[in-house]
Amino acid sequence: MSIQIKNKKFQELISKYRYLREYVERFVSTGYSVPAFYEKLEDSLKFVKKPNVLYPISEQVFIHVYAMQESADGYTIYGVIEPPEPHPLLMQAINKIFAIHAGSISPPNEYQEKFLILDEFLANTCVKVNGSVDYSKAMLKNNKVLVNAEEFEYLKYHFIRRRIGLSLLEPFLTDPYLEDITIMGNGNVYVVHKLFGPLKSSVWLSNDDVEELMINMAEQVGKTISHARPVVDATLPEGSRINIVFGKDISRRGTNATVRRFASVPLSITQIVASNTLDAREAAYLWMMINEGMSIFICGETASGKTTTLMASCAFINPTWKVVSIEDTPEITLPHANWTSEVTRDTGNPQSSVTMFDLLKAALRQRPNYILVGEIRGAEGNIAFQAMQTGHPVISTFHAATVASLIQRLTNEPINVPKTHIDNLNIALFQSAVQGKQGKLVRRVLSINEIIGYNPATDSIMFIPVFNWDPGEDIALYRGKGSSALFATKLLVRRGLSKKDESLLYDELEMRASIIKHWISNKIFNYHDVYNNIVKVKEMGLQAYMERMGVKYEIVK
Template sequence: MPATRLPFELKAWEGEAHQQGACPLCRALPEPLREEAASQPHLLRYLHSLPIEECGVPQFHQRLERKLGEAGLPNVIYPIGNNIYIHVLGDPHDARNFYIPIEPVLEPDELRPLLEALEDRLVDVVTKLPHPHTLDERREVLEEAMRRVVVLNGHRPSNGHRLRAGSQRKLHLGAQEFEAIRYLVLRDKVGLGVLQPFILDPYIEDVSCSGLGPIFIEHKVFKALKSAIAFEEEADLDTFLRRLSERIGKPVTHRRPIVDATLPDGSRINIVYGSEVSKRGSNFTIRKFATKPMSVLDLVEGGSLDYRMLAYLSIVLEEGMNMFVSGETASGKTTLLNAITTFIPPEFKIVTIEDTPELQVPHPNWTREVVRGTGEEGAAVTMFDLLKAALRQRPNAILVGEIRGEEGNIAFQAMQTGHQVMATFHAATVEKLIQRITAAPISVPKTYVDNLNVVIITSAVRLKTGKLARRVLSISEIFGYDTVTDSFAFAEVFHWDPVYDRFEFTGYMNSYLLENKIAVRRGLPASKRREMYLELERRARLLEELHRKGVKDFHDLYQVLAKARRQGLF
């Protein structure tokens, strides 16, 4: 099984010698961390093993702020639930800092005999309990089974006596032993084993194992990290992935070595199994599912775009313009697409179509459709099939997770028939996007391209400070296709300036959509069409004011904007 490689030695534990009153380290801890350690013995033990002389006393934060990631060598502990803590510790010898899960069991091998004895007893008890059909039911069954076979704080015979074979004998455990074993059982039987801390951590974006060695992390605050959890034997890694794939209903084998699946929390996992197809051995990558979507104001806070860009997007989406969010891998396309759904009118019926369910639309009239692969029960249902079906469902807006193939042609037909279409796309520039959609296999006729009104280009960029960040590089309007010159007309309305890390409104007083489409739809005469820029500035100020007042939660912002629309304020 995976090993835990701490960057220091875990010291032998003498609990009584380290009680709060007598312990010098406890007195030196900041009060929030001292209070946590007082109730969590495993955290206190971990802190006593830290080389405080070298790394210093860790900071403790209940919630992380972006500015914490600016420290060159971080030393931060934060909780993620289930009595699990994460320590992000700087490594002066590597580009990646350490990501160390502090679980209620610091050394599982110490409890292995007790765990095996418990599992022997659980087998007979579990078979007599109702068969679970969900993860919650499985947890309840295991909890009940453990209550039946464990005597808590009872007589503590010697290990030899209390581990004697025979499932009828009760297992006598101390309170801390039981909590540790209970955690391991539920983590491994209900959760995802050693991956559970990564799944619970809301600040993780990606988890990857490239073969033997540590598990790597992409963190929202601390960026690229290396985990203290590592696979050291190919057999252990293969066994872990076989069990994991069976748990999620898509067993991986040498005949079927590549699996794409969805984890119970909605995260996406890709598994490549065996050294025949992966020379460094089996590997896997998890793209975390955000249980709480980022709002457009979260993105402004992170520097991805500014208030005027949001105001512009709110106007064009309100007027039913079609839009693609395009960029390279991990550029924040889906995050941005999901965030701007708050600008779609709240009365709209929305259909989302995805390979893997990621989009979380705040609208009540939302139909969520997901493709079905050929390996699953029944016939395959492709994105092409779902898009055709969506046209018969009378949606106001269709959102496509990512357009890759022939479904793109149907998306443009939907635009032709008056449906608002929004999608993500894989292209680094507007020119490359047009090249891809007009070529096979998408094959959109060139004369249809101007049905796409707006293209947002996003990218992961390195700032002058050396920090990696996501930025909207441009927002462009597409005018049309010139059959004589065989060329497409488009223009940037917003542009990111990498020198000063700021956004320029290059389309100010020169926006084709605002003046020649949206103003016309709103019945503005030619002499007043530039009033659209005043409306844009007004909305930008309103969004900035909402942000200043702390209204930035995804769902809260949707509700506030919906109310503002009803009152004619937005």
């Protein structure tokens, strides 16, 4: 079948990889048009209602996202195109030889070492030929195997993927555009795409496939999963977070797992502002508050982007401060030289396990300038407030949708913070995934609130919403000069300023917002580039930095 392809790079790949050409030909023969090929996906694609897009995620693996002509469940398809499985007799012969060979190898620690060992093993074991090979007679003397040259590439891909990769999940974990991967027992794998939203993959797994895959994955990350210990939380080698629930006795559809993807380089504050999650003035406000050591809770529901906002905002922490982060599974990444990352340990034995509570107590003895907590959900919350009381500011994520629900959770079991102590928390930021104007889910900061204190007359917590999101206009509304109690009660005192100097703080807010807009207009988006510029602002001072960089000072009343 002849197909018309205009994109030159796509033509080259179709010619190079027979399995890709055959896939596209089969797809077109069912009545679809040729997929649009992108070497790198564009943000504008998130507004396409019926995509038909193909893109590479590695040299040999491609992803095809397309809307079906008729769909019973309404899902758009996430198709994985990878080299076909090598002949089973060939794989059997290679595995047999490798089992003998592996006994003489010292176990390597690094992924690259493992890859080189397997690559060298295949190169030394396989004798490539151009013609067809009868794999029932392919075994040669001296543990050599005849392999068709084209099939050698398929063999190499699958052999290495099974030995040091994550088997069937490898393509999903290679795709930089995926946020979540869900395996729900017997059935298709589902994903959440950064541009196309929820998708159903073409990969179908049986319960046996899932159980074998989960046991292997748990072993790779040094965890044991069984019917005795059926729930595992872990971090995969490439940084993703995985939660596994094992066995049909507690999961009716069988073993299931959810993988939360995290970029190796965190999103920067400029990327978040550019995506309209929050605006430049809100980011500038966080910059000022974090510079002064305010305690902040970033609140919202699951997958609202809390951890992303936390990491982006933490670039504002003074570069010379000591920072301690405490997490169940390591997600937080900071550029600070004096940063200590601590992770809980669950051994199943209370004597040897280390909890968030334990680590927070230990952190108070380390004299940190800032304590970051991946998520507060239990008794460790009480210790976090004790840390705030003793002058150790805390930034954490928290599951709550409103200030009222935040207070309810903090003041009740298991956290039990007295209402009179709530004002040790300075700021509560609320974030959510909402439906945008184009019908796609987008993340927005709904409000940034300053916690004022406890009012005994009404038995309530007083707070000021300095910023609110307007869903109709999709903009952040700012209450204007004089709206921040923290400027008046905290920042003026810390800087040794009088009440008449309060307007200078609001001018500074606008100056910092102008700097952030300048970075965005100059496409300074890389996390480390943004951090380096934040450090320059600290070293040079606002005025000198703005003059040096030609930043236009905009005051918005």
